[in-house]
Amino acid sequence: MSSVRPMTPADLLKFNPCNLDHLTETYNIGFYLDYFSKWPELCMVIEGRHGEIEGYILGKLESSPYPAPHVPYDPSHAAYKTQYPNYLGWHAHITCLTVSPSSRRLGHATALSNSLEVIGDRENAWFVDLFVRVENTAAIELYKKMGYSVYRRIVDYYNDGSDAFDMRKPLNRDVKRATVREGGEEIRVDPGEVW
Amino acid sequence: MAAARELEDYLQTGRYKDGLSKCNKLLKKSPANNQLLYFKANFLFSMMQLGEGNQILDQLCSRDPPIVDLNLISDVDELATMAVLDDYPRPLSNGPRAGKLWTNATNAAGNNGVIAINQKRFTIAVSEQRWQDAATALIAMKKADPANKKYKLAHIAIQQLLSEADKDEKVAGMNRILAFRTLKQLPVEDSAQLRLMMNLYRRQGQKKDMIEALDSFKDKTDDKLAKQIMTDWPFTREKIQLYIAESRWQELFDLCSSLLGENSADGALRVRDDWVVWDGLVKAASKLGKEDAIPAINEKDDWRIKRLQMMAKVQATILSETETDSGAKSQRTLHSAKEFFSEWQSYPFCYGDIKEFVDGLPSEAQQDFLKHVLESSTKLTSPDAKKSAKPSDLLTSEINSLKFQYRINIGVAKPGAEVIKNFACECIRLMETSSQNKLRLSDACYLAVAALIRLYELEQDITYLFQAAYLLETGPVIEDAHPGKVLLVYLETELGLHSLAMKQYASLRVREIQQETMAHSLLTRVSINHPFALDQRGEASVDPYEIIDNALDMFFATDKKLAHSQSSLMKQGQCDLVFELQELRDTLEHSFTRRMLILEQCRMARLTDNPFHPRTPDIRPSVLEYWTQNLKDSRDYAETFNLDGVGTESTPERRLHSGGKIPNVNWISQAIVSEDVWALLSSRPTVCSTPSNVTEQEAAAFAEAGSNELTPTERSLAKPWAQLLQATKSLLGTNETKPDAGLLDRLATSIQELSTPEILGAQKSSGLPPSSYTLQPYFLLLDLIRSAAFFCNVATEVEKKKRQGNRLPPQPVQRIRDAVAKLFAALQTLAREQKAKIDGRDMVQALREGATGDAMADAQFLSQGVRAFATKAEASALDAWEGVLKVRLGLK
Known part of the structure; x- marks a missing residue:
């Protein structure tokens, strides 16, 4: 019995069902404000019938912070396959996706990421990506069901020394599905190469 | 300049007097130096010498040639704010004086300078919520750059904020209309502007205009923005x-x-799985009498x-509005x-x-529904059930059935203890079956705990709470389920x-x-639960004082x-x-939690002799109304479960919060009185710039009014605190009214009458956890008698100095001294007796007591941890009583 709506600053006072859970990080206020102000349409909550927050997503739209090495950017161009595989074209990124423990397995994560993908398509992004701990097999499986695949493994990404998988899902613009690849689990990169 | 750095240092370290002398010395050499004059005014304001400070400020604001150094302008503006900081309601401008400072600078600047100066003014004004000044700065920017749309939009937003903050309804209305009209005239160019429009209209309650704004895009089929x-x-x-x-x-x-x-x-929109659309359809259909409006499911639709x-x-x-027969309607709903x-x-x-x-x-x-639930639900506990379904599904079904049983047969019906005990036992047995099937224990545990809390309330036996705590430790805490952890915080506090x-x-x-939403769960009354840091052997110390500070x-x-x-x-x-x-x-500024935490920290410092820097100046304007009126309460009391079903009022968190006594405005009033007594006696600033002047009658009145938020001990101490406040003001010569000749006698009598059996109740020593109900009165009494002892110490010093007009009759002071010393000794004796009785073996026994204890004894999954839990609880109980014994009287 849930509904997706934009997330607002006042929601930070209602997100305990998600953020008291040990798997969800509570960031400092500046982090959330940055997202609300820069990417308001990519911050969404899913709320229950009585307004309780059952999950939320924070996302952004961006590309690598330096000009594309080969213009116009086309992920199917050979240069991006071999020379610049870590350059990120215009894409949507899921920074945070969380569902409260009591509302899991109801399709909320899919509903929220679908909403983000719709905006990614509207903004002509090439793909959506996200980072996930390699040990979080439940989340990885869920993302795979949602159409994501592993693009690369970022070694030593988290503070505690864990690796992350960078997972991607191509959007409509990527007709040739050139932003994804097979066997990404085996392609290891250093955190310094990742934006 | 080096002198400025030195003067800044005097300000930072609070050495205002030395800073002022230094300043005067330097001003002799350069009497017109703006920066030195600024420092001088700052020292004067900090020492509350407002008259001279204001004179210098006037001088600085109307300088000719004007001050153009943006940093100095900002500093002087800040001084002007300091001058009105405690004006209540908070002014929307820091006055024409500061306005002149900015206007003169603007007039002296070139076109580029105008924007820079006013952007600075705007930023400061927004930060201090001086919306009038922010609007003035925007008008100047609009004048300098009339084609710039962003200033127009910002001005609209500021006008709306101004209208909401202005107490003058006429001015507020005018700003509201101006914001509305200006926005309506601007063509919408992007979705952000439309969102601004919707937000502003929503705040003004203009729903029709909101619909009109959205509908205006309907027919623009070729427009990219409209399509979006x-x-x-x-x-x-x-x-x-x-x-x-x-x-x-x-x-x-x-x-x-x-x-x-x-x-x-x-x-296109993908909305078939969004409840808002279905809800809208049902609501519309019921009003229009369209019975068959709900679409059928098609094969593509998932569960x-x-x-x-x-x-x-x-x-x-x-x-449904077509069905008017309530009986028939109930049957259809059923x-x-x-x-x-x-x-x-x-x-x-x-x-x-x-x-x-x-x-x-x-x-x-309801009973008919329950019968259906019992007949149709599958059960994990049934031996044959596993053949037909997955164990996890069986467990969920049984949990759903038990939840309805609890809600209808216990939550609504409020039966006798036997029914509840049987229910709790059934849930404990389900936990055991779940454990054997390696399934989650949490849900069955919550049901058992809900029943145990009911039993505690019904029979006033703490054993049930202790059993509930053990169940939570064994299930949800191990499973990292936060509702269980949150509830355990409440349970352990109550224990x-x-x-x-x-x-x-x-x-x-x-x-x-x-x-803002969770701190209360541990920190409400923490100063009378556990005011001292927890010294964990071999681990980092846990200090409630630091937790509040953070x-x-x-x-x-x-x-x-x-x-x-x-x-x-x-x-x-x-x-x-x-x-x-x-x-x-607004929520954070008017936060109840924030005020409560400050006052908790004040009391903690009083009880522990903490060399304390009060955080009371965080709340400005420093007036009582600002501490107690229009508070925003974001405390989350619904983070666990509420199977009893009467809204959040009946959540376990609320019921376990010192027996449902949840602090609110009357609690704040009482806490301010207590802190003011201590502040006055130790010559430091009181909570508000004017000390409390609560009379005995007023104290009695807010204790009476606060019966839902104050515990019995808190209420009974309201009057002695008010007497002590008045006596303190009398002693220090700060009372506004004529000293009351009988006041000290009445205070002495009040303290003498605080007999321990009456306040502490007929406490029986036992080996069980002490309970907050037992512990809190000790700390509350200790807080009062420590302050009374402090009063006696100051009275003795005053007597020694023989200050004319403030001499107190010596006999009642001596009576207070005697009563305080006697009460303190009695409290210590009782606390020692209580501490000596604590025994982990009694706690093990409590976990085995009664029908619920029997059910726990039969459960394999509970058998391993009993002794470890009792040992942990024993150490915690001893620590609690040691806390009481750590408080010193301080009577000289």
């Missing part, structure tokens, strides 16, 4: 809600029907859509609810989805096992903004960040978020 807005889910959702609010049923029906019938073509469709059917039977349960019993959401509809049924129909509660709270990792830091830092975001967004013309940021700023 028409397919943008947030705007569509908004429209559905507006149609409901405005009772535009036909339009609502048409919109929702078309959305539910829509295919998910590229770029989620089926759930929504069935839920819509249940909702439709409730809302039928829909039964169908829903049959279909979804093995899903966790089943209970939550329909519980409120079941609540609305007459009791006979008086505060060191355990603190550790449990730490495991929740409450951070940043969560302090929580309080959040409020200041967050306001700064919110203000920064507001001003930068407005400067960019991106104003849609400004109002929502303001809502959060």
